[in-house]
Amino acid sequence: MVVSERKSLIRGGNFYEPTLQQLDMAASNDTVGDSKQPLPKTKKFVYVLTTFSAIGGFLFGYDTGVVSGAMILLKSHFALNSLWQELIVSVTVGFAAIFAFIGGPLNNAIGRRGVIITASIVFIAGSVLLAVSTSKEMLLGGRAVVGMGIGLASMTVPMYIAEVSPSHIRGRLVTVNNLMITCGQFIASCIDGLFSSDKVNGWRYMLGLAAVPAAIQFIGFMFLPESPRWLMQKDKYDKAKKTLQKILDNEMEVEREFQIIKSVVDEEKRNDSSSLCRVLSDVSVRRALFVGCGLQMFQQLSGINTVMYYSASIIQMSGVRDASLAIWLAAVTAFVNFLFTFVGVWLVERMGRRLLSLLSIGGVTLSLLFLSCGFFLSSLHSPPVIFNNTNFINTSNACSQFQSCAPCMQSLHCGYCYMEYHNHSVYNTSCLPIDPNNNQISTGGPCSSLSNKGPYFAPNYCPSPFSWMAMAGMIFYLAFFAPGMGPMPWTVNSEIYPQWARSTGNACSAGVNWIFNVIVSLTFLTITEALTTQGFFFIFLFLPETKGKPLEEIESTFSVGWLVPGRKESKAYHVILNNQQVDESDEDTLFAR
Secondary structure, three states: OOHHHHHOOEEOOEEOOOOHHHHHHHHHHHHHHOOOOOOOOOOHHHHHHHHHHHHHHHHHHHHHHHHHHHHHHHHHHOOOOHHHHHHHHHHHHHHHHHHHHHHHHHHHHHHHHHHHHHHHHHHHHHHHHHHOOOOHHHHHHHHHHHHHHHHHHHHHHHHHHHHOOOHHHHHHHHHHHHHHHHHHHHHHHHHHHHHOOOOOOHHHHHHHOOHHHHHHHHHHHOOOOOOHHHHHHOOOHHHHHHHHHHHOOOHHHHHHHHHHHHHHHHHHHOOOOOOHHHHHHOHHHHHHHHHHHHHHHHHHHOOHHHHHHOHHHHHHHOOOOOHHHHHHHHHHHHHHHHHHHHHHHHHHHHHOHHHHHHHHHHHHHHHHHHHHHHHHHHHHOOOEOOOOOHHHOOOOOOHHHOOEHHHHHHOOOEEEEEEEOOOOOEEEEEEEEEEOOEEEEEOOOHHHOOOOOOOEEEOOOOOOOOHHHHHHHHHHHHHHHOOOOOOHHHHHHOOOOOHHHHHHHHHHHHHHHHHHHHHHHHHOHHHHHHHHHHHHHHHHHHOOOOOOOOHHHHHHHHHOOOOOOOOOOOOHHHHHHOOOOOOHHHHHHHHHO
């Protein structure tokens, strides 16, 4: 039973007996979470809606993942320095953050369907611009346009899926959006691998192919309905009921859901402001926003998007010298992310949001410790520089000052030149300046021309026996992250806000996600390792369970205090449903659930 309906049972200190219609409406929703009751049937149309909506998630994943492999080709084709590489990656994230916030009022104005269609058009425009880029400035502009689409899609798609899904499978369907994000990242890695051998135009195919799924989503949503909850907000009750008839199994369920949503919407219209000021002034919504934004913050502090953006570069840094091999190994890590997201889809309605998030972030913390240990050991055992022939040294680069591989490789202008024995130990090592026209060779010396048998030139990695630790650490990290901390922040945020605050709440939380994405991109392993532990305690203390509860019911979960441990779930709701008497003194208990 929704909060407004429960409040109507107690007026002026007197208990009012609920009508049979109220009891029937409430029971039909409450029994969804009861394992003893058979689950309602789900219409195939719900899965059609989810599939076309989740293409937005696929585009989100593809456009954030494809840059990892494309950057290896782009930095050579456009002679990009480190600053331009960072700009091309971060401009997408920055515009995603801005348009995630803009998506809030835009969703209120033109609806979820309208925003998703707009995002599809933006994705198409950005992809085409990237494919035809002739300069690094055009490339930067294309990545900015794609960022706009990502921002709009990332905050709208989970909300739309949640609003058109029956409550008993809502968590699973919203998690499908994250499955499609990881699918997009995996497909992007495969596309990177397929076109990595085309050094001239391969990156055009990598970046431009995103226009195809965007066009499919655009065409699909021309025939799909708007969210029934948004339609009721705009007094379009007939259209809302028609949408519910396509989603729910029978007319009785349609009428029950229609009346429940209508009662909430009518009550909210009496105070029709959906501004951030109203959100912050409402205690329960403020608590929900705190939890929602906190989850998105800790998702990014765990470092996922940085790992996905730079996975190929991280693998190269760990000691894999072949660029194509690094790209394909990045595809393996993306597949692990995709594969283990299926675990999240399977567990979300069985284990619940809270426990799944706790287990996930605990494993992420341990994996990051292992990953950072791998890089620390590689740095600690960095091979030495034996020869530094000053005839080949540009004094402005000062490559001759470095005594080992790690500082030489970290310099923007120097690379590590070496020969390798069969046991992978190195000899004839030197630190030489990078050729400005080809960053894979040095300006002079033995590494100015390379062969398959050596010498080898390492501008961004050091040969190391600990390179396996980076790969293993990334796989363990993704195996823990994908089922829980990947989808749960989006799933929870799509559920915890009342109808009037849902657009604003999702816009704020998605904006926080992208803001911390930018911050983490600049700090990476140091801060992520330190702060994921705090994320575990945040989830333990503040995130309640929302599994199986109707959207109109979840609002009351945040009206009973901040801390979850020790909170007692009220039985009053079930007493009312069983038509038993409740004393006036039990009013607080009645509202506790």
